[in-house]
Amino acid sequence: MSVRVGILGATGAVGQRFIQLLDDHETFEIAALTASESSAGETYRDAAKWRVNTPIPDAVAEMTVGATTPEAVPDDVDLLFSSLPSSVAAAVEPDFLEAGYVVSSNSSNDRMAPDVPLTIPEINADHLELIEVQRENRGWDGALIKNPNCSTITMVPTLAALDQFGLERVSVSTLQAVSGAGYSGVTSMEIIDNAIPHIGGEEEKMESESRKLLGDFDGAEVTLHGADVTASCNRIPTLDGHLENVFADLTEDPDAEDIAAAMRDYPGVDLPSAPEQLIHVFEDPMRPQPRLDRERGDGMAICAGGIQATDEGVKYNCLAHNTIRGAAGASVLNGELLVEDGWI
Ligand code: 11C
Known part of the structure; x- marks a missing residue:
């Protein structure tokens, strides 16, 4: 099974880790990258100022970075990873959730919201069921899952x-x-x-x-x-x-x-x-x-x-x-759990 994924905040420190970890991933294929308005329209190679200690994957380097809006993400993307600054995430993640996307987010907003699963798969995978409560409360088709700090x-x-x-x-x-x-x-x-x-x-x-x-x-x-x-x-x-x-x-x-x-x-x-x-x-x-x-x-x-x-x-x-297990890797693992449990 291949799942097309997007990365919100793809040029930041955690965004770069997402790209490194998703290169050759057995399930996830990167299909969309977003960043701030000032980077939108640039190739990822130009926009990223890459600092991770492995080369930018070829498949990603020439992709065009989009703005962080649902309209900039293709409809056939099933899962978004978010590493936006928390103030930006608080403002834009709901737009993606209303548009029906499933978002596995590292951003710190909403981690303690009672209807948002805050999950480490090895610790509390059962909390994912909170998605049902969340959908009922918020009326959106998408789903928001967070990993901790x-x-x-x-x-x-x-x-x-x-x-x-x-x-x-x-x-x-x-x-x-x-x-x-x-x-x-x-x-x-x-x-x-x-x-x-x-x-x-x-x-x-x-x-x-x-x-x-x-x-x-x-x-x-x-x-x-x-x-x-x-x-x-x-x-x-x-x-x-x-x-x-x-x-x-x-x-x-x-x-x-x-x-x-x-x-x-x-x-x-x-x-x-x-x-x-x-x-x-x-x-x-x-x-x-x-x-x-x-x-x-x-x-x-x-x-x-x-x-x-x-x-x-x-x-x-x-x-x-901290940026692998503690951030990008944690969100990817939660994404894998969402697939395994049939939420995607
Ligand atoms: C730090 N733990 O080392 C912070 C960075 O809530 O995801 C990550 C902040 C967060 O400064």
């Missing part, structure tokens, strides 16, 4: 593995790569020999999105998970890969080996972009490290290490590639 995706699979021990409270402190800020944000050169102890809105996203992802869905609504989640988010001069230090209180008292086994054994899913092993657990206390470990599972795996069970709770580190 990259720092949330890095941590939540490890929390899902711990939940069998009774997850009560989570504190996390992040060390986030500069690529999370996009090309127009903080650059690596600007923060060399430095760290920035604040990322606007990031802490709130981690705190709320985690609880929605881990929440129970009864067919009509998601009840947020009862654990308290508190986050402190920091930018460091790493290019790609968010590293996070997690402290978790559990009702039970598993030892470090029980915790490692729970993470290692946490099941993956059978989708084309899913890693065979979702969580890689390291015993070497010097790992995971962004530069050494972010490409595991083609950038789609989660890494964990430094696991210690103490009287005060459990502590460990986790890591994921």
